[in-house]
Amino acid sequence: MKPAILYDDTWEKELDQYVQRASTPGCFPLFLLTAQTKKRILPAHFDGLLSPGFLPHMAFLPHQVKTAQKVMEEMNGTAILADEVGLGKTIEAGLILKEYMLRGLVSRVLVLAPASLVNQWAKELREKFQIYAFVQRKKPDWSWNGVQIASIDSAKQPKFADQFSDTLFDMVIIDEAHRLKNPRTKNYQFVSKLNKTYCLLLTATPVQNDADELFHLVSLLKPGLFGNSSAFQEKFKQGRHAVQNEEAFHSLLQKVMIRNMRADIEQQPIKRIVKTIRINQTDEEKAFYQSLSECLPNSITLLTLQREACSSKYAALSTLKKQEGFFETETALLSQAIQSNSKAEKALQIVHEAKEKVLIFTQYRATQQYLELYFRSHDIPAVSFQGNFKKGKKDWMIELFKGPAQVLIATEAGSEGLNLQFCRHVINFDLPWNPMKLEQRIGRVHRYGQEHDVYIYHLAFNQTVEDRMLSLLYDKISLFQAAIGKIDTILENNWVEEHLRDAIQSSRSIREWEIKMENLSAVLE
Secondary structure, three states, X not given: OOOOOOOOOHHHHHHHHHHHOOOHHHHHHHHHHHHHHHXXXXXXXXXXXXXXXXXXXXXXXXXXHHHHHHHHHOOOOEEEXXXXXXXXXXXXXXXXXXXXXXXXXXXXXXXXXXXXXXXXXXXXXXXXXXXXXXXXXXXXXXXXXXXEEEEHHHHOOHHHHHHHHOOEEEEEEEOOHHHHOOOOOHHHHHHHHOEEEEEEEEOOOOOOOOOHHHHHHHHHHOOOOOOOHHHHHHXXXXXXXXXXXXXXXXXXXXXXXXXXXXXHHOOOOOOEEEEEEEEOOOHHHHHHHHHHHHHOOOHHHHHHHHHHHHHOHHHHHHHHOOOOOHHHOHHHHHHHHOOOOHHHHHHHHHHHHHOOOEEEEOOOHHHHHHHHHHHHHOOOOEEEEOOOOOHHHHHHHHHHHHOOOOEXXXXXXXXXXXXXXXXXXXXXXXXXXOHHHHHHHHOOOOOOOOOOOEEEEEEEEOOOHHHHHHHHHHHHHXXXXXXXXXXXXXXXXXXXXXXXXXXHHHOOOHHHHHHHHHHHHHHHO
């Protein structure tokens, strides 16, 4: 018995009806015209860049063009852009994105940045590259076929997991990518699962604590380039920070990472003119500072308090007031006797002499608030910039600093991604322990677009903990002038930070801490 075979010819009838439609004869000529137009637009080869010709208002620097060209021609659109702070990583990423869009290779793009930088990215792409990006906020549609910008914290929410798993992005750009250093974090796991054809990671500090961080970043882009984790440990790691087989290591690294250094690319580099100003404390300030050792003999807490007191009495009091019965102590009485701040007076003098915009950094909110009121009381328009400000307020503070305000007082937490190249004076009101943070401070003004020499002022009280640190570390190894350098230099500076932290936490006395600092500076020299 032969089974009956049934033929469904309805599709033939539908196709025949479609072909017989009056409008059909015009479709094929239109298709040919579209194909010819596409063929004429697309370049015959991949050598050189098209985008600079479409952006006549932009004057790209040679290293930016060279970087974009290398990423396209040699790295297949997948790279870590690790230029030194201020050399224009965002410009390079925008140039690469524009190039791929012009060539018709990219349309659906996801830019992930810290929440504080989302609006800045949208502005940069619009004004510099004529790329109109959509900022995803409430009820985002991640499958949108265009350029979209979002914070990684909003994008990684579990409720969007299905959307991302079904979406292929032509290009993903991630700013401040050093935040992806730990593969156990949700940020890292989220990015690793994104479906993407091309990917750019932007960071000035690809390594912060451990060489493994670089391995994890590279693995996001090109898994297996260094082998698996065990192979990387065995072949390339020597201790926690050092790298062995350097030639082979750098040969592989160059396939996925580009790092331009200011010293290598600037024919007439903008100078950093550093002025270290040591200040004598008033009798009242000295008495308050010295009383801290009697109030808190513990070395760790004492060092912290002494650093705060070197910034302002308000910074120290914000810690001391948490202690029960503090306001009945002699230290509390001595703090009330302080009627002025010698550092603030010196900062005021610098601002008067500069007669220009001045950026002031402090690590302490209490000092920041005090300085804002202090400058205003002396008829100097001043504004503060904090990391917990909402985006609109941050933008407003920057606009005020561009306009009527002469002084902007910022903390490290609030300064990430700030572009303040219209300012060339930086006052370090207090000094960070981490040399990388110092470089990031200076990088807010010493960056792409800066046309003048940059003046750096460091204020330190004589015969205090910050004076000792200044003498034993910063002065001797010239960290003010030395920008963070190549990979081995990055590792070295993190080694410095680790030893600084150890010196603070393990020292049982100020003298023991000073001895450890002296040993550290001797090694660095």
